[in-house]
Amino acid sequence: MVIILVTGFEPFGEYKTNPSQEIAQNLDKKRINGFKIIGRVIPLRYKEIQSLIHSHIAENDPDIILALGQAPRPSISIERVAINIADVSKIGYNCGSAPKDEKLVEEGPVAYFSTLPIRKIQEYLRKHNIPCYISNSAGTFGCNQIFYYMMNYLEESSRLAKVQAGFIHLPLTPEQVISSPHSANMELQVMKRAIDLIIEYLVQGDKRND
Amino acid sequence: MVIILVTGFEPFGEYKTNPSQEIAQNLDKKRINGFKIIGRVIPLRYKEIQSLIHSHIAENDPDIILALGQAPRPSISIERVAINIADVSKIGYNCGSAPKDEKLVEEGPVAYFSTLPIRKIQEYLRKHNIPCYISNSAGTFGCNQIFYYMMNYLEESSRLAKVQAGFIHLPLTPEQVISSPHSANMELQVMKRAIDLIIEYLVQGDKRND
Amino acid sequence: MVIILVTGFEPFGEYKTNPSQEIAQNLDKKRINGFKIIGRVIPLRYKEIQSLIHSHIAENDPDIILALGQAPRPSISIERVAINIADVSKIGYNCGSAPKDEKLVEEGPVAYFSTLPIRKIQEYLRKHNIPCYISNSAGTFGCNQIFYYMMNYLEESSRLAKVQAGFIHLPLTPEQVISSPHSANMELQVMKRAIDLIIEYLVQGDKRND
Amino acid sequence: MVIILVTGFEPFGEYKTNPSQEIAQNLDKKRINGFKIIGRVIPLRYKEIQSLIHSHIAENDPDIILALGQAPRPSISIERVAINIADVSKIGYNCGSAPKDEKLVEEGPVAYFSTLPIRKIQEYLRKHNIPCYISNSAGTFGCNQIFYYMMNYLEESSRLAKVQAGFIHLPLTPEQVISSPHSANMELQVMKRAIDLIIEYLVQGDKRND
Secondary structure: OOOEEEEEEEEOOOOOOOHHHHHHHHHHOOEEOOOOEEEEEEEEOOOOHHHHHHHHHHOOOEEEEEEEEEOOOEEEEEEEEEEEOOOOHHHHHHHHOOOOOOOOOOOOOOOOEEEOOHHHHHHHHHHHOOOOOEEEOOOOOOHHHHHHHHHHHHHOOOOOOOEEEEEEEEEEHHHOOOOOOOOOOOOOHHHHHHHHHHHHHHHHHHHHOO | EEEEEEEEEOOOOOOOOOHHHHHHHHOOOOEEEEEEEEEEEEEOOOHHHHHHHHHHHHHOOOEEEEEEEEEOOOOOOEEEEOOEEEEEOOOOOOOOOOOOOOOOOOOOOOEEOOOHHHHHHHHHHHHOOOOOEEEEEOOHHHHHHHHHHHHHHHOOOOOOOOOOEEEEEOOOOOOOOOOOOOOOOHHHHHHHHHHHHHHHHHHHHHHHHH | OOEEEEEEOOOOOOOOHHHHHHHHHOOOEEEEEOOEEEEEOOOOOOOHHHHHHHHHHHHHHOOEEEEEEEOOOOOEEEEEEEEOOOOOOOOOOOOOOOOOOOOOOOOOOOOEEEEOHHHHHHHHHHOOOOOEEEOOOOOOHHHHHHHHHHHHHHHHHOOOOOOOOEEEEEEOOOOOOOOOOOOOOOOOHHHHHHHHHHHHHHHHHHHHHH | EEEEEEEEEOOOOOOOOHHHHHHHHHHOOOOOEEEEEEEEEOOOOOHHHHHHHHHHHHOOOEEEEEEEEEEEOOOOOEEOEEEEEEEOOOOOOOOOOOOOOOOOOOOOEEEEOOOOOOOHHHHHHHHHHOOOOEEOOOOHHHHHHHHHHHHHHHHHHHOOOEEEEEEEEEEEOOOOHHHOOOOOOHHHHHHHHHHHHHOOOOOOOOHHHO
């Protein structure tokens, strides 16, 4: 059976919720066209992320990985690249860590590209009227971190060529910007639909071999 | 019977749709708690706006006026003030007019305040998780223009004290930002709900005399 | 002798400096082409601003008034209009006041237009490569407040027709954004040059009667 | 003798000037503390950039390389990483090329880190009141391209460990934003000073071996 791993993060900073958490939880155990979804929530703790993502991959041996997170951006951003750096300024990890210009993997490569079909995902979402764009930086916080560790583990375990894996940033929700209404936001339902559409596209894509 | 006039604008500039148009059309002839809504669409033609808004007020003698328009802003903005100026830079009126620093009413006052309970509307929308803010400038284009002409006519026809009237700016829709996904946007359904909530609040407010 | 009154504000909020203060102080007692400049610094204290600006006008009987202040905006903004409202959200006055939707003058008009030639000032600054724009809102904090009280006093004292008076917002300085380098800023020297150019234009304008 | 190569780009898109060009030209042949600066201007032509930067490095065998370019960003951005992608949306190369998701070097690594002391440069500029920040994306246009080709060539020619090389993005100038005054900008003199300070820091650094 084909397995899709979806990860989300716990809330962090000033926020009490995180749409990536809710989406990962909701999708857990769902089955679509003979595919099985595993949803997992990752705590935003600097020293725990690497072993957690490794375990989730090792245990489930997924064919597709969608790692999700949140950032105050205007629409859904499909990340192109994960870089070998952790660097935090204002908002720290929930564990209190605040790494400065630290390598995530001491001897690791500078960066990994997403192995998702990012341009086709962008086109598919836009065709369904969901604003999105390809981002060339996943930042240097937890989102980039899980993305890098995930790709690094796929390489180390010789899965890089066969797993479609990447990271998607979700915007703030209306609830999260109620007190700062000049910030862009997106309805949680739209985010959920976006992730459903991405899975739908990848599942179809798998059959179509494109 | 109590009458609510809701106006919207035709699409303008690069856009093929205008949520204010759709909302005004959808609300036309609706009845809520014994209130009757009149929905009217205004063409974005510089020389026609004044007589059209005057006619709509004269014909319907509304108790409440919600004039709606669209602007590329991050969330719903409840306008505080209309000023006696028309000044257009890049995007012109659909008729091609491009007034520069022109007074809307030669001997008119500098400005009118909205007679809507703008702070309470803001609080009511936020309570319902709809991002919004009070704006201190409705611009110097069609939206400010209809707002000023409306308030000026209410004053000239001695209605200013008894009619709750004001202007609400709606953001761009997801469809409108598909090619510029770094722009903030709001689902049309959320905008519709916001206007429904504002009407609900004003209708209740009328009963509560607050 | 022709008199130019230039006012600036004390620093406020998180900032230790205010370029409007420095410019007002530097210009004090300067003479240009037979014009005399009076520079005055105003404390950002809600209840003191009205009487201070009245006194400065009454004592000096200026022909031109340039009220200056600061806002986190991308370039110099030449204000078009002052409105009869004080409304403060996050940053309060230095005295701790935080008025909400309060009228500045209970029976005062809704708004006053600047009597400066704002469009010509914009063109003159741009001709000299200084980025600027005409702003349709001076906010609802101290800057709008001094602007409104100044215009109101000019009207009350029958000076409105003969005094060229208005408000100019200055951006943040490089020093002020060192810890938030994604904010736009402008060199203090450029701001000084901008105010010199505005005075130069108004002085020439006076001679040219344009 | 120690050699510093500084490159800038020709103007592109809507702009008639490019501060990186002017700075590279002005610095050419300057000598500082026994260091010699070579300034070179690169045309923004997709197929020519690789061979040009290779030639400039091969001919001059520099110890330090500062590649400069321009982007509409709020302050000076010190790039951390170059990625193996060319992807252009609206603004194309001056030659008309518009690559989409193309690898710059077919078998090249995903990315290279700058070998400049980027954090120390940031601190040094801020100490001198010049707003700047470390950027985690140099984009996917000409600036990222020259940065990637430069680092790739340094690696291929076994210079990567001994050359301090990186890319700096300069903001728009006041002249460039005169018609769009809501854009952030920086005086050319400040940019020049920033590059002088970076060179000064690197030259000192060389002596201090830090």
